[in-house]
Amino acid sequence: xxxxxxxxxxxxxxxxxxxxxxxxxxxxxxxxxxxxxxxxxxxxxxxxxxxxxxxxxxxxxxxxxxxxxxxxxxxxxxxxxxxxxxxxxxxxxxxxxxxxxxxxxxxxxxxxxxxxxxxxxxxxxxxxxxxxxxxxxxxxxxxxxxxxxxxxxxxxxxxxxxxxxxxxxxxxxxxxxxxxxxxxxxxxxxxxxxxxxxxxxxxxxxxxxxxxxxxxxxxxxxxxxxxxxxxxxxxxxxxxxxxxxxxxxxxxxxxxxxxxxxxxxxxxxxxxxxxxxxxxxxxxxxxxxxxxxxxxxxxxxxxxxxxxxxxxxxxxxxxxxxxxxxxxxxxxxxxxxxxxxxxxxxxxxxxxxxxxxxxxxxxxxxxxxxxxxxxxxxxxxxxxxxxxxxxxxxxxxxxxxxxxxxxxxxxxxxxxxxxxxxxxxxxxxxxxxxxxxxxxxxx
Amino acid sequence: xxxxxxxxxxxxxxxxxxxxxxxxxxxxxxxxxxxxxxxxxxxxxxxxxxxxxxxxxxxxxxxxxxxxxxxxxxxxxxxxxxxxxxxxxxxxxxxxxxxxxxxxxxxxxxxxxxxxxxxxxxxxxxxxxxxxxxxxxxxxxxxxxxxxxxxxxxxxxxxxxxxxxxxxxxxxxxxxxxxxxxxxxxxxxxxxxxxxxxxxxxxxxxxxxxxxxxxxxxxxxxxxxxxxxxxxxxxxxxxxxxxxxxxxxxxxxxxxxxxxxxxxxxxxxxxxxxxxxxxxxxxxxxxxxxxxxxxxxxxxxxxxxxxxxxxxxxxxxxxxxxxxxxxxxxxxxxxxxxxxxxxxxxxxxxxxxxxxxxxxxxxxxxxxxxxxxxxxxxxxxxxxxxxxxxxxxxxxxxxxxxxxxxxxxxxxxxxxxxxxxxxxxxxxxxxxxxxxxxxxxxxxxxxxxxxxxxxxxxxxxxxxxxxxxxxxxxxxxxxxxxxxxxxxxxxxxxxxxxxxxxxxxxxxxxxxxxxxxxxxxxxxxxx
Numbered sequence: 001x002x003x004x005x006x007x008x009x010x011x012x013x014x015x016x017x018x019x020x021x022x023x024x025x026x027x028x029x030x031x032x033x034x035x036x037x038x039x040x041x042x043x044x045x046x047x048x049x050x051x052x053x054x055x056x057x058x059x060x061x062x063x064x065x066x067x068x069x070x071x072x073x074x075x076x077x078x079x080x081x082x083x084x085x086x087x088x089x090x091x092x093x094x095x096x097x098x099x100x101x102x103x104x105x106x107x108x109x110x111x112x113x114x115x116x117x118x119x120x121x122x123x124x125x126x127x128x129x130x131x132x133x134x135x136x137x138x139x140x141x142x143x144x145x146x147x148x149x150x151x152x153x154x155x156x157x158x159x160x161x162x163x164x165x166x167x168x169x170x171x172x173x174x175x176x177x178x179x180x181x182x183x184x185x186x187x188x189x190x191x192x193x194x195x196x197x198x199x200x201x202x203x204x205x206x207x208x209x210x211x212x213x214x215x216x217x218x219x220x221x222x223x224x225x226x227x228x229x230x231x232x233x234x235x236x237x238x239x240x241x242x243x244x245x246x247x248x249x250x251x252x253x254x255x256x257x258x259x260x261x262x263x264x265x266x267x268x269x270x271x272x273x274x275x276x277x278x279x280x281x282x283x284x285x286x287x288x289x290x291x292x293x294x295x296x297x298x299x300x301x302x303x304x305x306x307x308x309x310x311x312x313x314x315x316x317x318x319x320x321x322x323x324x325x326x327x328x329x330x331x332x333x334x335x336x337x338x339x340x341x342x343x344x345x346x347x348x349x350x351x352x353x354x355x356x357x358x359x360x361x362x363x364x365x366x367x368x369x370x371x372x373x374x375x376x377x378x379x380x381x382x383x384x385x386x387x388x389x390x391x392x393x394x395x396x397x398x399x400x401x402x403x404x405x406x407x408x409x410x411x412x413x414x415x416x417x418x419x420x421x422x423x424x425x426x427x428x429x430x431x432x433x434x435x436x437x438x439x440x441x442x443x
Numbered sequence: 444x445x446x447x448x449x450x451x452x453x454x455x456x457x458x459x460x461x462x463x464x465x466x467x468x469x470x471x472x473x474x475x476x477x478x479x480x481x482x483x484x485x486x487x488x489x490x491x492x493x494x495x496x497x498x499x500x501x502x503x504x505x506x507x508x509x510x511x512x513x514x515x516x517x518x519x520x521x522x523x524x525x526x527x528x529x530x531x532x533x534x535x536x537x538x539x540x541x542x543x544x545x546x547x548x549x550x551x552x553x554x555x556x557x558x559x560x561x562x563x564x565x566x567x568x569x570x571x572x573x574x575x576x577x578x579x580x581x582x583x584x585x586x587x588x589x590x591x592x593x594x595x596x597x598x599x600x601x602x603x604x605x606x607x608x609x610x611x612x613x614x615x616x617x618x619x620x621x622x623x624x625x626x627x628x629x630x631x632x633x634x635x636x637x638x639x640x641x642x643x644x645x646x647x648x649x650x651x652x653x654x655x656x657x658x659x660x661x662x663x664x665x666x667x668x669x670x671x672x673x674x675x676x677x678x679x680x681x682x683x684x685x686x687x688x689x690x691x692x693x694x695x696x697x698x699x700x701x702x703x704x705x706x707x708x709x710x711x712x713x714x715x716x717x718x719x720x721x722x723x724x725x726x727x728x729x730x731x732x733x734x735x736x737x738x739x740x741x742x743x744x745x746x747x748x749x750x751x752x753x754x755x756x757x758x759x760x761x762x763x764x765x766x767x768x769x770x771x772x773x774x775x776x777x778x779x780x781x782x783x784x785x786x787x788x789x790x791x792x793x794x795x796x797x798x799x800x801x802x803x804x805x806x807x808x809x810x811x812x813x814x815x816x817x818x819x820x821x822x823x824x825x826x827x828x829x830x831x832x833x834x835x836x837x838x839x840x841x842x843x844x845x846x847x848x849x850x851x852x853x854x855x856x857x858x859x860x861x862x863x864x865x866x867x868x869x870x871x872x873x874x875x876x877x878x879x880x881x882x883x884x885x886x887x888x889x890x891x892x893x894x895x896x897x898x899x900x901x902x903x904x905x906x907x908x909x910x911x912x913x914x915x916x917x918x919x920x921x922x923x924x925x926x927x928x929x930x931x932x933x934x935x936x937x938x939x940x941x942x943x944x945x946x947x948x949x950x951x952x953x954x955x956x957x958x959x960x961x962x963x964x965x966x967x968x969x970x
Contacts, residue, residue, distance in 0.1 A: 090669045092704070094742065131705035131716045131741040177713050 078107050094126055098142065105150070112157050115150030119143050119160075123167045133180045134189040140181065144168055144202050151219070158229040161220035162240065168202065169213025169244050173251055182251065185209040210248035217241040235282055235291070235319045242272035246328060249335065250388075256352075258345035263336055270332035278325070284315045291316060291325050327382060334380040343372045347396045354439075359403050366400045370416035377420075390424055391431060393417050398435045451941040460949050467953065498959060501599045509598050510606045517610025521576050526614060529572050533622050536564055537629050550638035555929045557633040558640075558811070561626035562925035565619060566818045570849065573615045573822045577829030578841035580607060581962075604958035607830045608823075608951070615822035623815035627808065640807035641931045645700070645799035648688035653781070657681035666706040666790055673704055673794045678717065679787025685724075688778045688800050693769045698801040699747045699780070703739050704792035711786055716740070718785040721747060725774045731759075732766060736785055805933050813934035814924040820943045821922035824950060825849060831954040834961035851912070852919030859913045863906060871902025917946050 005013065032039030032047060039047075081104045088097040101118050108114045123143020127136040147164040154160050172181040186206055188194035198206045217240035220229070229237055249265035278292030287305030290297075293316055302309040320326055334340050346369030353362035373393055376383065383389045397417050404411040415421075421428075472495070479487025521527075540560055581603075584590035593603060634640060652663040655677050663674030663684065676682040705717045716738040723732040732755050739745060753772075754765045766772060782798065784791035828848050832841040851859070861867035868885035869875050877898060878885065889895045921942050924934045934940060 091672070092670070092742070131707070131739065133714050135741065176710055180714055 074107050078104060081107070089121075089125075092129065094129070094139075097126070098122070101146065105146075109153050112150075112154060112159050115147065115154065115160050116163050119147035119150060119163055119167065122146055123171050133177050134184070136175075136177060137181055137184045137189065140167065140171055140175075141199055141202055143171075148202070151216075156223060156227045158220040158223035158227060158237075159231055161216055161223055162229070162231065162237065165213040165216035165220060165240060165244065168216060169210050169247060172209040173213075173247060178251075179255075182209055182255075185212075208248055208251070210244050210251060214241050214244035214248070217244055233322055235280075235323050238280055239277050239323045239325075242269065242277040243328075245269040245272045246332060249332075253335075253344055256348050258341050258348065263338075263341055266332055266336035270329070270336055273325075273328055273332055277323075278329070282319060284312075287312060287315075289316050289319065291320050291323070327386065330380055330382040331386065334376065334383055337376075337379075339372055339379075340376050343369055343376050344392070345369075346372065347392060350396065351399060354399060354403065359407060363400070363403045366396055366403070367416070370396055370400065374416055384420070390420065390427065393420055394424060394427060394431050395435060397421055398432060399439075402435075402439060450937040451945065453941070453945070456945055460945075464953060468956075494960070494963075498601075498956075498963075501601050501959070505599065505602055505605065509602050510609060513593070513598070513603060513606025514610035514613060517580065517607050518614055520580065521611065521614045524576065526572050526576055527618070529568050529618060530621065533564065533568055533625070536568075537561075537625060540564075540629075540633075550635050551931075554634050554638045554640060554931075557630050558929040559925055561630050562811075562814050562818070562928065565622045565626055565815065566821070566923070566925075569615060569618050569622070569818060569822055570825060572618065573611060573826050574829055574842065574845055574849070576614065577607070577611045577826040578833050578845055579838045580611070581830065581833040582836075582838040582841065585965075600962040601955060601959040604830060604834065604955055604962060608826055608955075611826040611830065612823045615826065616819055619815060619819045619822060623812060623818075626815075627811055630811070642805040642807045642810035642928070642933045643700075643931055644802040644805055644933045646688060646802055647796060647799050648686040648778075648780075650793070650795040651685045651687075652676065653681060653683045653685060655680035655682045659685075663792075664790060666792070668792075673792035673797070675704075675706055675790040675792040676782070676784055678784030678789040678791065683722070683781040683783045684791075684793050684798075686780045686782065686798055688780065690769070690773045690776055690778045690800075694751070696748055696750045697768065697778070699745075699749065699798060700801045701745045701747075701782075701793070701798040702742065703745065703782075703797060705739055705741050706790040706792060708788050708790070711789055717789050717791060719745070719791060720783045720785055722781040722783060723749075723753070723768070723772045724779040724781055725772050726779060727774050728771070730766065730771060732772060733758075739791065807928075810928045810933045813940060814928045816940070817922050817924035817934070817943060820947045821919060824919070824922070824947045827947075827951045827954040831958040831961070834958045835965065848916055849919065852916045853923070854920075856913065856916065856918050856920075859909055863910050863913060870899065871905045873898045873902050873905075917950070921946065 026040065028041050030040035030043060032043035037044060037047070081100055085097060085100045085104065088094075088100060101122070104114065104118065120143065123140045127139035127143070130136045130139060144164060144167045147160060147167055151157075151160040151164055168185075172178070172185055175181055185203055185208070186198055187196060188199045190199070194200070198204075203209075203212055221238050221241060224234075224237065231237070245265070246269045249262060249269045252262040252265055274292055279290050281288045281290050287301055287307050289301060289312060293301065293312075298309060298312050298316065301307075301312050305312075346365045350362045350365035350369060353359075353365060370393075373396070394417075397415070400415065401411055472491070475491045475494075476488045479491045481487070483490060581590070584593075594600075630640070652660045652674060653676075654660050654663075663676050663682065665671060666675050674684075676684050699721065703719065707717075711717075718736045719739045720736040721734045723734065724730070732753055734747065734749065734753075734755070737745065737747065749768065751768045752765055753768060754763065756762075757764045768778075772778065778800075780798075782791070782793065825845060825848075829841060829845045832844045836844065858867070862871075869878060870885075874889070877883075878887075883889075921939060924939055927934045927939065
């Protein structure tokens with residue numbers, strides 16, 4: 001029959017066929033817009049089951065195009081790029097390596113492990129290869145920026161948010177160069193690009209690194225409520241925003257800040273830890289628990305869930321031990337007290353006075369500080385198990401002994417913290433080594 | 444990348460070329476004689492000799508006028524095939540490239556990106572055009588039988604090949620030079636105001652090392668790097684790197700530029716980079732002139748200017764002294780510089796190209812157009828291969844062959860070398876296949892049996908073929924000169940330009956011969 005039609009009629013028939021076929025195609029495949037339940041049948045199914053590219057995070061059109069262009073060759077291309085990446089790393093071609101990293105991610109935008117591995121690589125491995133602290137900081141920032149990009153493209157994965165928080169918090173705050181890094185976080189060393197301010201890509205409001213990390217950990221927790229994370233025990237994962245606040249308060253102290261800001265930081269840390277993290281609900285097999293539950297709460301959980309009380313107690317105990325919950329609660333509570341801040345301030349000031357050569361004033365500050373230190377331990381005996389607290393006390397005793405040596409005086413038989421000095425004798429050699437390196441060996 | 448390739452030595456290179464070309468010609472001649480003997484009997488070798496004689500006659504009697512006429516026809520054909528439309532693509536790219544190049548980068552990186560973009564675009568647009576034109580021309584003429592209008596005239600076959608190569612080369616020159624000029628203007632407009640287009644001229648020296656006791660060694664310490672490009676000197680000891688620079692000219696001052704790498708075995712002083720010191724040495728006079736120390740800018744640039752008159756504290760004589768760089772320090776036209784790391788327990792890494800004397804800069808335009816000439820030379824090389832292969836295979840096959848030469852020559856020679864030398868584990872194609880299907884990784888020992896031996900013997904044949912390919916296809920990465928210019932260096936004559944010119948000419952001659960004989964022996968009636 002087709003042969004009987006004229007060329008023009010055939011064209012019209014084809015056109016009608018095309019238009020008719022377009023109707024089901026549009027109904028099935030129309031792309032979704034920002035509005036809910038928009039788009040064709042397939043788009044709505046993708047939205048329902050959270051499978052669409054748009055629901056995964058920010059869509060990178062180049063990435064989708066690249067995948068389309070490569071068709072089935074994406075795996076091969078990624079392998080080649082990863083080999084190139086390794087070669088560039090071995091040959092220390094950092095700028096090229098950064099570009100290759102971007103290419104890999106263009107092809108694998110939703111592989112979480114790729115983001116985590118490459119982000120770590122930039123922030124930890126590449127930064128360590130550089131000698132100048134400013135250069136190391138640049139690469140830590142590169143790692144953090146890379147992870148932020150990953151989080152934006154994978155909004156439902158809590159892991160990448162968490163990695164970003166870790167890089168901004170722990171890498172910047174706990175590296176050997178932490179003093180420099182923390183300063184750089186607020187005032188970037190690249191004066192040309194960021195005159196007298198932070199790198200706005202990672203710290204637009206010029207906050208402390210731990211506070212920015214806290215925001216990212218919080219984002220991770222928000223995402224975790226929708227999608228399970230696969231990197232650690234849930235209780236531990238969810239403790240990080242509060243932990244970051246604790247880290248912030250501790251960092252202020254390490255930097256010699258003992259004013260209201262530090263006390264407020266500890267107060268907030270205590271609140272975050274006890275009222276925030278402590279009241280978070282965790283699901284056990286047949287019942288729900290929270291870490292701040294007292295005896296009455298345990299009874300109520302046992303009664304409501306119809307499980308044995310010891311089972312509830314055990315579950316709470318495990319969660320508390322995993323997150324070191326009780327210790328941090330005690331620590332935060334202790335540190336927000338005026339006396340505790342006074343201890344830290346006096347011991348810190350004693351060292352500063354010692355460095356200036358004012359031995360009398362230093363000794364006076366130490367005497368007072370060590371006595372208050374003992375009082376602190378009496379009030380909070382748990383702090384006697386904390387490494388940092390003990391190190392601070394033993395260091396102060398060494399300084400106290402050193403002053404006696406320098407003044408050619410015999411130190412008294414009895415001195416503050418003697419009990420701890422004798423009990424913790426095993427820790428002394430290492431701390432003494434650091435002390436001697438800083439202030440010279442004992443005569 | 445390193446900009447310090449081995450210099451091109453014309454004498455040994457020519458000798459090597461004559462040897463390879465002579466062997467190649469000899470093998471082809473011998474095989475031809477043997478085949479002719481087998482096919483035609485006693486008259487065969489005479490016929491081969493006749494062909495050789497005819498070839499000699501044809502090459503000695505070439506007519507530039509006829510070659511030029513064919514070249515003009517080739518140019519017209521290229522224009523007719525809309526080859527010059529490539530300018531439209533180039534213009535579009537240049538017009539909108541600025542939108543896509545990052546403008547918030549450091550000024551020097553913006554320059555690097557702009558220069559790389561311009562030269563890469565010229566290269567990527569030109570090479571496919573000349574590849575398609577050169578591979579498609581002759582087979583199309585043969586297919587359409589338009590070649591009969593030429594071969595029936597008193598034109599020799601070698602003149603057809605030469606005319607084609609010349610014609611396409613002129614088209615390539617036109618495209619590359621016009622794009623080069625436009626690209627240059629674009630770069631000038633693209634670079635930020637605070638950036639500088641520079642063209643450094645480095646003079647590299649010879650490098651040796653002194654160990655911690657001060658004994659001369661070839662290498663320093665390996666601090667665990669997989670890539671053994673750099674060797675390290677130990678800080679706070681007598682260990683140092685000894686650079687010997689040729690110094691032929693007397694100048695008012697000398698500028699050293701270096702890019703060293705630091706390796707720390709302990710944290711050291713956080714916030715301060717490793718301290719480095721240069722010591723100028725005259726071994727004959729026993730003179731040692733220490734210069735002021737400086738903090739190393741790792742993976743960055745350390746610049747040190749030294750005036751001709753140098754004042755320093757002589758530790759041996761315990762006195763301040765002033766010496767003349769050229770009269771007192773330079774010894775037999777050689778300036779010896781010891782590089783020391785002053786931080787005990789830390790290490791400083793360097794390779795030969797990591798330190799050089801920076802001579803007065805050349806104009807950027809010189810370096811840039813040298814790189815453009817590099818693209819042109821690569822185009823001519825491809826045209827030679829393309830035209831030659833199109834004399835004995837059809838267009839698509841010729842394109843595939845020439846493209847393979849380009850691909851392998853630019854990126855796979857190193858990999859092939861690893862395969863041939865056995866550095867790349869996993870064996871030849873059959874062994875790899877065997878390991879793949881039996882899930883054996885490349886570190887596992889294969890069983891010792893006849894099958895494996897047979898498999899490896901066949902693989903050895905493949906490897907032999909690969910060896911031949913590896914030696915036939917040159918390293919085309921030398922033609923890519925944009926990294927020199929993008930990183931602010933001049934394109935050196937000896938290590939880059941001369942090498943590429945020699946490579947182009949060196950392949951052009953055998954290509955002409957192969958092309959001539961292929962076209963002579965080819966049945967032009969066959970499509």
